[in-house]
Amino acid sequence: MRSKIFQEILDETPEDVEIFVRLYADLVVRINQLLVENNISKKQLADKMDKKPSEISKWLSGEHNFTLRSLAKLSAELGEPLMEVPKKKAKTEFVEDGFICRVHTFVSYTKLDTKTSGKVWQFAEETEPYNEFSNAG
Amino acid sequence: MNTFALEIFDDQGQVCTFYTVRWEDANLSETDKFFQKFRYDEQLKNSLRELASFLQVVIGDEYGALEYFFRFENAAQALPPSGTYKVQDVFIYYGNFPLRLYCLRISENLVVLFNGAEKTAATAQGGRTSMAFQEANIFAKRMLDALQQKEIYITTDQRAFRYYDGSNEIII
Numbered sequence: 001m002r003s004k005i006f007q008e009i010l011d012e013t014p015e016d017v018e019i020f021v022r023l024y025a026d027l028v029v030r031i032n033q034l035l036v037e038n039n040i041s042k043k044q045l046a047d048k049m050d051k052k053p054s055e056i057s058k059w060l061s062g063e064h065n066f067t068l069r070s071l072a073k074l075s076a077e078l079g080e081p082l083m084e085v086p087k088k089k090a091k092t093e094f095v096e097d098g099f100i101c102r103v104h105t106f107v108s109y110t111k112l113d114t115k116t117s118g119k120v121w122q123f124a125e126e127t128e129p130y131n132e133f134s135n136a137g
Numbered sequence: 138m139n140t141f142a143l144e145i146f147d148d149q150g151q152v153c154t155f156y157t158v159r160w161e162d163a164n165l166s167e168t169d170k171f172f173q174k175f176r177y178d179e180q181l182k183n184s185l186r187e188l189a190s191f192l193q194v195v196i197g198d199e200y201g202a203l204e205y206f207f208r209f210e211n212a213a214q215a216l217p218p219s220g221t222y223k224v225q226d227v228f229i230y231y232g233n234f235p236l237r238l239y240c241l242r243i244s245e246n247l248v249v250l251f252n253g254a255e256k257t258a259a260t261a262q263g264g265r266t267s268m269a270f271q272e273a274n275i276f277a278k279r280m281l282d283a284l285q286q287k288e289i290y291i292t293t294d295q296r297a298f299r300y301y302d303g304s305n306e307i308i309i
Binding site: 001002003005006009010012013014017018020021022023029032062 | 148149169189190194195205224
């Protein structure tokens with residue numbers, strides 16, 4: 001059971017708000033976990049970062065927003081990444097006689113429905129993964 | 138003495154159940170009043186949505202009511218004699234969050250939400266939060282008294298309250 005008004009407000013909430021709140025909570029939890037795991041007090045962290053303890057408290061209590069620079073400093077002092085950005089490697093495809101040859105860390109072949117004439121390099125697009133086999137190495 | 142019902146606000150989360158209180162003669166619970174009050178406020182509705190999302194997604198569904206998601210508004214005030222529980226507000230960890238929602242955090246799995254207000258003064262006792270904070274303390278004290286008197290109890294899974302006779306209709 002959930003309050004009707006609460007549900008309506010959740011339904012009205014844009015997706016970016018949820019993503020922001022989730023990211024913020026993940027950061028706060030991660031920083032607090034690392035402080036406990038590494039047995040570091042807020043005062044010790046402040047000393048390490050050459051900041052006043054009150055400044056660290058402001059970071060951890062939300063008086064100041066995190067910036068990329070403050071996160072980088074915290075990450076360096078805590079010795080663990082606080083945020084990771086997914087990286088997607090660009091890949092290239094070689095199309096020849098109805099087959100796509102994809103170049104990434106391994107090679108795979110996909111049978112196409114239609115034949116293409118000639119040989120041409122083109123940027124990768126999402127394709128159906130049917131009849132696909134690969135040859136790693 | 139006015140009596141109030143202790144009822145579920147949201148028990149759909151994987152980790153934490155939220156309760157709320159409703160004066161017996163009122164149509165809306167105190168927490169519904171809080172959300173209704175700011176829902177159409179152009180200045181505050183985005184903050185209200187962030188708070189709603191924080192409650193449902195972060196506390197309710199993912200992490201539970203971790204201590205550092207809450208803040209004691211008045212550390213000097215201990216309720217009741219045990220001093221274990223105090224009225225807190227849900228603490229959104231970013232600068233100058235303008236709303237305060239008062240609550241009683243029983244455990245990581247169980248939180249009672251009260252009413253709240255826009256923060257306009259340095260302390261909960263001042264500005265627009267004053268009345269909501271005082272009322273929250275009244276609700277909390279009576280609930281904690283009821284727990285001590287075994288008028289109500291917490292189920293073994295820590296996710297619900299029950300009346301002494303096992304019923305989930307609780308009037309305090």
